[in-house]
Amino acid sequence: xxxxxxxxxxxxxxxxxxxxxxxxxxxxxxxxxxxxxxxxxxxxxxxxxxxxxxxxxxxxxxxxxxxxxxxxxxxxxxxxxxxxxxxxxxxxxxxxxxxxxxxxxxxxxxxxxxxxxxxxxxxxxxxxxxxxxxxxxxxxxxxxxxxxxxxxxxxxxxxxxxxxxxxxxxxxxxxxxxxxxxxxxxxxxxxxxxxxxxxx
Numbered sequence: 675x676x677x678x679x680x681x682x683x684x685x686x687x688x689x690x691x692x693x694x695x696x697x698x699x700x701x702x703x704x705x706x707x708x709x710x711x712x713x714x715x716x717x718x719x720x721x722x723x724x725x726x727x728x729x730x731x732x733x734x735x736x737x738x739x740x741x742x743x744x745x746x747x748x749x750x751x752x753x754x755x756x757x758x759x760x761x762x763x764x765x766x767x768x769x770x771x772x773x774x775x776x777x778x779x780x781x782x783x784x785x786x787x788x789x790x791x792x793x794x795x796x797x798x799x800x801x802x803x804x805x806x807x808x809x810x811x812x813x814x815x816x817x818x819x820x821x822x823x824x825x826x827x828x829x830x831x832x833x834x835x836x837x838x839x840x841x842x843x844x845x846x847x848x849x850x851x852x853x854x855x856x857x858x859x860x861x862x863x864x865x866x867x868x869x870x871x872x873x874x
Contacts, residue, residue, distance in 0.1 A: 746824040750817040757809030764803030772796035 677684055679696040689699040726734070775795040778784060784792060 746817070746821040750813050750821055753809055753817055754813035757806045757811075757813055759806070760802050760809060761806030764799050764801065764806055766799070767802060768796045768799030771799055 676682070677691040677694060677696050677698065678701055680691060680694040682691060682693040684691055684698055690696065691698055772795075775792050779789055779792050
């Protein structure tokens, strides 16, 4: 069986995909419980995605991102965060290569024509540094305008809705937030231990 989420080949005994964690047991149940007289719907397969127009594909991806809580604000924050991490990696690579290059140069066991190349190895760290700075600049300035356009578009959509009808949207994803369920499965199961048994 192939995993429907990541496409990795899985053995039939596994309940979950060992690559992405998809529930293969549920997929097998859906496949086995399908009515025999149901017609196969090609519009729900990857074949339909091949024939989608670019505008339809973009609209579908935007809807999926909205359902997952990936707002432009979250994307902008992630872009700036990636830029900071990439820049720090570039600085680290530059420092590492500078120390290694100077150690090799001071060792004196290299030909004189290679000395300048060895001393300049640290320049390779400039590439991730510049990529990180570009991500930060893009997140701070360009993505800010995208966020503002998205806010204006949402505002105009809200104004276009009839009075009293509000669009239901998911809030932004926050993995540090835990929701207390308000009840427990084991709540009250040990109450009988405190009550003395009546002798018969």
